[in-house]
Amino acid sequence: MTMLLSIQDLQVAFRMGKGVRAEAVRGVSFDIPENTTVALVGESGSGKSVTAMSVLNLLPDNAERLGRILWQGRDLLQAALPELQALRGKEIACVFQDPMSSLNPVFDVGQQLTEPLMKHLGLSRRQALTRAEELLGEVGIPEPKRRLESYPHEMSGGQQQRVMIAMALSCEPRLLIADEPTTALDVTIQRQILELLGKLKTRHRMSVLFISHDLGLVGEIADQVVVMRNGIIREQGPVARIFESPQDDYTRALLACRPSLEGNPARLMVIDDHIAASVRAAQGHAALAAAAAEAKDPDAPVVLEVRSLAKSFWLKQGLFGKREFKAVQGVDFQLRKGHTLGVVGESGSGKTTMGLTLLRLHEPTGGEVIFDGQNLLKLGDRERQLMRRRIQIVFQNPYASLNPRFTIGQTLLEPMVIHGIGKDTAEREQRARTLLEKVGLDGRAFGKYPHEFSGGQRQRVAIARCLTLNPEVLVLDEAVSALDVSVQAQVLNLLKDLQDEFGLAYVFISHDLAVVRFISDEVLVMKDGVVVEQASAAQILAAPREDYTKRLLAAIPRGYRPAAA
Amino acid sequence: MSAVLSADGAPGDALQKSEGVWHAAWRRFKADRVGLVSLVIVLGFLGLIVLSALGLVASQWQDEVGVANAPPTFMGPAAAESTAAIEVPKGPNVDLSDVDPLAPRYKEWDERAKQFATTETVKAETLPFGGDRLGRDVLAKAVKGTEISVFVGVMAALCATLIGTGLGAFGGFFGGKVGDFLEWVYNVFESIPNILLIFAFAAVVGRGVESVVVILALTGWTGMYRQVRAEFIKHRSREYVRSAEAIGASVGSRMFRHILPNVSHVILVRMSLLAVGFIKAEVILSYLGLGVRVDQVSWGTMLAEAQSELILGHWWQLAAATLFMAVFVTAFSLMADAWRDALDPKLRGLE
Numbered sequence: 001m002t003m004l005l006s007i008q009d010l011q012v013a014f015r016m017g018k019g020v021r022a023e024a025v026r027g028v029s030f031d032i033p034e035n036t037t038v039a040l041v042g043e044s045g046s047g048k049s050v051t052a053m054s055v056l057n058l059l060p061d062n063a064e065r066l067g068r069i070l071w072q073g074r075d076l077l078q079a080a081l082p083e084l085q086a087l088r089g090k091e092i093a094c095v096f097q098d099p100m101s102s103l104n105p106v107f108d109v110g111q112q113l114t115e116p117l118m119k120h121l122g123l124s125r126r127q128a129l130t131r132a133e134e135l136l137g138e139v140g141i142p143e144p145k146r147r148l149e150s151y152p153h154e155m156s157g158g159q160q161q162r163v164m165i166a167m168a169l170s171c172e173p174r175l176l177i178a179d180e181p182t183t184a185l186d187v188t189i190q191r192q193i194l195e196l197l198g199k200l201k202t203r204h205r206m207s208v209l210f211i212s213h214d215l216g217l218v219g220e221i222a223d224q225v226v227v228m229r230n231g232i233i234r235e236q237g238p239v240a241r242i243f244e245s246p247q248d249d250y251t252r253a254l255l256a257c258r259p260s261l262e263g264n265p266a267r268l269m270v271i272d273d274h275i276a277a278s279v280r281a282a283q284g285h286a287a288l289a290a291a292a293a294e295a296k297d298p299d300a301p302v303v304l305e306v307r308s309l310a311k312s313f314w315l316k317q318g319l320f321g322k323r324e325f326k327a328v329q330g331v332d333f334q335l336r337k338g339h340t341l342g343v344v345g346e347s348g349s350g351k352t353t354m355g356l357t358l359l360r361l362h363e364p365t366g367g368e369v370i371f372d373g374q375n376l377l378k379l380g381d382r383e384r385q386l387m388r389r390r391i392q393i394v395f396q397n398p399y400a401s402l403n404p405r406f407t408i409g410q411t412l413l414e415p416m417v418i419h420g421i422g423k424d425t426a427e428r429e430q431r432a433r434t435l436l437e438k439v440g441l442d443g444r445a446f447g448k449y450p451h452e453f454s455g456g457q458r459q460r461v462a463i464a465r466c467l468t469l470n471p472e473v474l475v476l477d478e479a480v481s482a483l484d485v486s487v488q489a490q491v492l493n494l495l496k497d498l499q500d501e502f503g504l505a506y507v508f509i510s511h512d513l514a515v516v517r518f519i520s521d522e523v524l525v526m527k528d529g530v531v532v533e534q535a536s537a538a539q540i541l542a543a544p545r546e547d548y549t550k551r552l553l554a555a556i557p558r559g560y561r562p563a564a565a
Numbered sequence: 566m567s568a569v570l571s572a573d574g575a576p577g578d579a580l581q582k583s584e585g586v587w588h589a590a591w592r593r594f595k596a597d598r599v600g601l602v603s604l605v606i607v608l609g610f611l612g613l614i615v616l617s618a619l620g621l622v623a624s625q626w627q628d629e630v631g632v633a634n635a636p637p638t639f640m641g642p643a644a645a646e647s648t649a650a651i652e653v654p655k656g657p658n659v660d661l662s663d664v665d666p667l668a669p670r671y672k673e674w675d676e677r678a679k680q681f682a683t684t685e686t687v688k689a690e691t692l693p694f695g696g697d698r699l700g701r702d703v704l705a706k707a708v709k710g711t712e713i714s715v716f717v718g719v720m721a722a723l724c725a726t727l728i729g730t731g732l733g734a735f736g737g738f739f740g741g742k743v744g745d746f747l748e749w750v751y752n753v754f755e756s757i758p759n760i761l762l763i764f765a766f767a768a769v770v771g772r773g774v775e776s777v778v779v780i781l782a783l784t785g786w787t788g789m790y791r792q793v794r795a796e797f798i799k800h801r802s803r804e805y806v807r808s809a810e811a812i813g814a815s816v817g818s819r820m821f822r823h824i825l826p827n828v829s830h831v832i833l834v835r836m837s838l839l840a841v842g843f844i845k846a847e848v849i850l851s852y853l854g855l856g857v858r859v860d861q862v863s864w865g866t867m868l869a870e871a872q873s874e875l876i877l878g879h880w881w882q883l884a885a886a887t888l889f890m891a892v893f894v895t896a897f898s899l900m901a902d903a904w905r906d907a908l909d910p911k912l913r914g915l916e
Binding site: 361392393395403404405414465 | 803804805807808809810811812813814815818823826827
C-alpha cells in the first residue's frame with residue numbers, strides 16, 4: 001500500500017510577538033495510506049487541528065512550520081503558493097466544524113457548488129450545474145435540483161454539512177480532511193453524516209483524515225487512530241488495537257472517562273485518577289475499582305412539581321398577522337430531593353426553553369410550577385425574589401455565562417449581597433472561598449478574572465455562584481456539553497458529589513444520552529416541545545418504547561465494536 | 566465602570582489580585598508609542614487650560630499690548646507706511662484768527678488740557694506671534710481660546726454621552742414600547758438637517774458658552790444612542806446577564822453594573838470622537854456668529870476675525886488658531902484610536 005500523505009517530525013509554532021513563541025505541535029509523524037480513514041483524536045489544545053491545517057498551510061501568518069509533509073513524495077512545506085492552491089480543493093479537500101459559518105450566506109448553494117467545478121475542472125456553467133445536482137443527490141439531499149437555488153439559511157445544520165461535503169467531493173479529491181465535522185450537529189444527524197462519509201469513502205476510494213475529540217465516534221469510523229496530547233502523539237495504531245489493548249495511560253484514561261451506555265459507575269474516572277491509578281498498579285497496589293451507584297431513596301420529598309407547562313412564542317406573519325409557535329407544551333414531572341431529572345432531545349425540541357421557563361427567565365404561557373407548595377408562576381415580585389434563592393441555573397457556555405469585567409470574587413459575592421446572605425463582607429468572602437474550594441478551585445481564584453480560567457474551571461465558578469444561595473433545585477442547561485471529555489467527567493463527578501452533600505435536585509438538560517444516563521434517575525425525552533417518553537434512566541436505555549427514543553439511542557456512537565468492523 | 570475600578574479584595578489578597586481589564590488596557594496603551602505621544606500632548610493642553618482658567622496664563626489677553634496688527638517677532642516690525650506727504654504750499658502762513666469763530670477759545674482749551682496728565686504708552690512694534698487688529702497678543706488669545714473651545718468640546722461630549730448612553734441603555738435593554746418610542750424620538754432628530762437643528766436651538770437658547778454646550782449636546786447624542794442601544798440589545802440576552810437575572814439581580818444592576826462596564830470601551834471611544842467633532846462644531850458656530858459672546862474668545866471667533874485680516878495680509882491670527890486646533894484635534898483623535906485598540910476585548914485573545 002502506498003502512502004498518500006506522510007507527515008514526518010512536524011513542528012508548528014506561533015510567533016506571539018516580542019520573541020515569544022507558542023509551540024502547538026512538537027514533532028508529530030504519521031502516515032495516511034490510500035483508501036484509509038485516519039482519525040486524529042485529542043482534547044482541545046492538543047494540536048490536532050493545527051496539524052491538519054498545516055498540510056495545506058491554512059494556518060495564520062504567524063505560524064512557523066518545520067519538518068516534512070510528503071504528498072505522494074512531494075514536500076508540501078517547500079511548495080510555492082500556486083502549487084498549494086492547485087492542490088487545495090482538487091486533491092485535498094476540507095470540511096470544517098461549523099457548516100453555518102463555512103457557507104457564504106449571500107450566495108445560493110448552486111453558485112457555491114459550481115465555483116470549484118468551473119475553477120478546477122474547467123467545466124462550463126451548464127455542465128457544472130448538472131454536476132452540482134448529481135453531487136447534492138449523492139450526499140443525500142432530497143430534491144437536489146430545487147435545492148441548488150436555496151440559500152444556506154433555508155437549510156438545516158445537517159443539510160448544510162452535506163452541502164459542505166458535496167463541495168469537498170466536487171473535484172474527486174484523494175484526501176478529505178474533516179475537522180470535527182459533526183460536533184455542531186445533533187446525534188441523529190451526526191449518525192447520518194458518519195454513514196455518508198463511510199459510503200463516500202468506499203465509493204470514491206479516497207482517504208479521510210478525521211479529526212475529533214470523541215473516541216466513541218472515532219471507533220466507529222476510523223481504520224487508524226492517532227491520539228494526541230499537548231502537541232505530541234501519545235499513541236497510534238490500528239483502531240482495534242487502540243480500543244482493545246491501549247498501551248498509553250492517556251488513551252486508556254480517555255476511553256474510561258467517557259460515560260458509556262453499558263454499566264453505570266458511581267464516579268467517572270478522570271485522567272489524573274487514571275494515570276495515578278496505573279502508576280499505583282505498576283507499583284503493586286490495587287487499582288481503584290469503580291463502585292456501583294447507590295440506589296436513591298425513592299420516597300424523598302417532592303421539591304418541584306410541574307404540571308402542563310407551556311410556552312409559546314408569537315411569530316410575525318405578513319403585515320399584521322401573528323402565528324403561534326408552541327415551543328413547549330404540556331410538560332409534567334415531579335422532582336424529588338436529591339434526585340436528577342434528565343431532559344434529552346435534539347436541538348429545537350424545547351428543552352432549553354423549558355428550563356428557562358422553570359426559573360421564569362421566559363414567562364410561561366400556561367401551566368403550573370409547584371415549588372414547596374407555592375405556584376412559582378403566580379408569585380409577586382418579592383416572593384419571586386425569595387424563590388430565586390432556591391432554584392438556580394447553570395448555563396451551557398462557560399465562556400459567556402460569567403461577566404468578563406467581574407473578578408471571580410465579585411461574581412460570587414453579588415448574589416449574597418442581593419439576598420442578604422452573611423452578615424458582612426468578611427463573612428461572605430469566607431463563604432465564597434469555602435465554596436470555591438468545594439468546587440475544586442483554590443482560594444487564589446478569588447481575585448482573578450474569568451479569562452484567566454479554562455472552560456471547566458469557569459463552569460465550576462458558575463456552579464459555585466449558584467451554591468452561594470443554597471439552592472434546592474439546580475437547572476443544568478447543557479452544563480457539560482461545551483467541555484472536553486475529560487473535563488466533562490470531572491464536572492459530572494463534582495455534580496454528583498454536591499448532590500450527595502447538599503441533597504440538591506437537578507434538572508439536567510442535555511442532548512447527550514450517555515451523560516444523561518450517568519447522572520439521571522429519571523429521563524424525559526422531548527421532541528418538538530412535547531414530552532414523548534418519560535421513564536427511569538435504566539428503563540429508557542433497556543426498553544425504549546417510542547421510535548424517537550430508539551432512534552436517539554441508536555445514534556449514540558458506541559466506540560469500536562469488532563462485530564461492526 | 567466603577568464596579569471594576571473599585572474592585573475589592575481582601576487585604577491579604579493584594580498579592581494574588583491579578584491584572585484587571587483596565588490595567589491590561591493601560592499596559593497595551595503604553596506599548597503604543599503614537600498613542601503615548603498624543604496622550605502627552607493632550608495632557609499638555611489640559612494643563613494649559615487649567616492654568617488659564619486659574620488666571621495664571623493669558624489672563625490679560627484683552628490688553629492692547631501691541632500696535633494694531635503687529636507682526637510676529639520673527640518677521641520684524643512692519644515697514645513704515647510710505648504715505649506720500651502732501652506737498653506743503655509755498656508762501657507765508659495766513660492768519661485766520663479773524664475769520665475762525667473758535668479762535669478765542671484755543672488758549673482756554675490748552676490751559677484745561679494741561680491739568681490732565683497724558684501718558685503715551687509705548688506699544689510693541691512686534692509680538693511673539695503677532696497681534697490682532699486691536700493690537701491684542703494673538704498667542705494669549707489662542708491660549709484663552711483653547712480654554713473655551715476645549716471646555717465646550719469636552720463638556721458637550723460628556724452631556725451628549727450621558728443622554729445617548731442613558732436613552733440607548735433603556736431603549737436597548739427594554740425594547741418593546743419604550744424602545745419604539747425612543748426610536749421615534751431618534752428618527753425625528755435624525756431627519757432634521759444637523760446644521761438647521763443647531764440654528765434652531767441657537768435661536769432659542771441665545772449666545773454664550775453654556776448655550777453652545779447645551780446646543781451641541783442636544784443635537785449630537787444620536788450616534789451614541791444608536792451604538793449603545795445596539796450593544797445593549799446584543800448583551801441583554803447574553804448568558805452572563807441571564808445568570809445575573811437568575812440570581813435575582815435587579816434591572817438597574819443588570820443594566821449598569823453588568824452590561825455597562827462591558828460596553829464602556831465603545832462609549833469611551835465614541836465620546837472622544839464626539840469631543841473632537843464638537844470642537845470643530847463650536848468653531849463653525851462661532852464663525853457663523855452663533856457661538857460664544859463677543860467679550861470671550863474661542864478658536865472659532867479667532868477664525869472669524871481672521872477672515873477680514875487675511876485680505877490685508879495679516880495671516881498670523883489664522884495660523885495661530887489653526888495650529889492650536891490642528892495639534893489638539895489630531896492628538897485627541899490619535900489618542901482615541903489608541904484607546905480603542907487598547908480597550909477592545911476582541912484583541913484580548915492574542916495575549
